[in-house]
Amino acid sequence: MNTILKETPNLTEVPIYGYAEYYHPDAYTFILSKKNIPLIVLKGVRISLKCEDITSDGDPELFVDINYADDNPSRTQYIFSMHDFHLLLNTEESRVTWNDGGLHQKMEGLDGDGIKEYNGWRLYWDLIGVCSACKTPPRKIMCFDDQSYIDCTKQFPKLLKKDLKESRETLRSRPEYFIENIDALHTELIFLIATSINLNQKKESLDYLKSNFSKDTYDWVIEKVDVI
Numbered sequence: 070m071n072t073i074l075k076e077t078p079n080l081t082e083v084p085i086y087g088y089a090e091y092y093h094p095d096a097y098t099f100i101l102s103k104k105n106i107p108l109i110v111l112k113g114v115r116i117s118l119k120c121e122d123i124t125s126d127g128d129p130e131l132f133v134d135i136n137y138a139d140d141n142p143s144r145t146q147y148i149f150s151m152h153d154f155h156l157l158l159n160t161e162e163s164r165v166t167w168n169d170g171g172l173h174q175k176m177e178g179l180d181g182d183g184i185k186e187y188n189g190w191r192l193y194w195d196l197i198g199v200c201s202a203c204k205t206p207p208r209k210i211m212c213f214d215d216q217s218y219i220d221c222t223k224q225f226p227k228l229l230k231k232d233l234k235e236s237r238e239t240l241r242s243r244p245e246y247f248i249e250n251i252d253a254l255h256t257e258l259i260f261l262i263a264t265s266i267n268l269n270q271k272k273e274s275l276d277y278l279k280s281n282f283s284k285d286t287y288d289w290v291i292e293k294v295d296v297i
Contacts, residue, residue: 101131101154108154113137120151123176123185124213128152132173146172148218158187158211158218165209166190179210179225187211187218188228197293199259200252207263208232222267229268236261237277258290262297 099116101109113135120129131149146167148158160167166175166189175189191206208228212221222229240247240257247254258278265274275294279287 109133109149111135119171119173121173121176123148124150125183126152130157132171134167134171144168148172156217157213160192163187163209163211163218163220164192165211166192166206179228180212184213186213186221197255197259197296199255201256203250203253203256204260207260207267226268229264233261233264233268233270233274236264241281254286255289258286259293259297262290262294266297 097113097116099111099118100107101111111133115134115136117134119132119134121132122129124130128151131147131151131154133147133149134144135146136144144167146160147156149155150157158165158172160172165172165187172187175187176185177188178184179186179188188210189208191209208222209220210222210225210228211218212224236257240254240261247257261274261278262271265271271294275287275290278290
């Protein structure tokens with residue numbers, strides 16, 4: 070594996086191992102070794118590996134996609150440093166999305182320093198039992214700090230302001246829909262308030278809702294704002 074991943078410069082993907090069927094009872098093990106010494110042991114029903122130099126250090130990082138499918142299909146993705154094989158990002162611990170084409174599709178340069186940031190969405194955001202499938206979750210951005218990827222969402226206000234503007238436009242443009250779909254309304258309100266908090270504009274958004282929406286809507290937000 071050391072030869073395959075380190076000495077083949079054009080290689081970007083290692084074939085997927087295991088079964089895609091969710092009901093398959095067996096788990097597969099993939100061992101990454103260097104000079105016959107195991108470095109990482111990966112277990113799952115389906116394992117996919119990809120390589121890309123996202124930190125501009127000359128060595129590709131290793132993207133690992135593991136499907137733990139059983140009765141309750143789940144997937145976790147990781148980024149490992151190929152220099153010393155330490156973990157840079159774990160989607161389960163970081164609570165970021167693994168879907169939408171894969172974790173590697175969410176890595177992009179946002180600040181021009183040559184190092185790619187994770188620019189995606191929060192995985193778990195159904196805080197108060199509303200329809201989490203009705204709306205893309207609030208944005209989450211993670212930056213590399215020389216050791217691992219950490220939350221840096223607040224460092225990118227332009228993207229957050231764009232999200233906030235789109236959320237306000239959605240609320241204004243679909244009043245009849247939201248009257249009939251209260252869960253969707255609440256989900257959109259959570260998105261708006263969560264984004265406002267990251268922008269330090271909670272008060273402005275609360276004033277906006279109070280001036281432009283019903284008292285029931287505003288009262289619901291006030292009741293939930295601390296949880297959000």
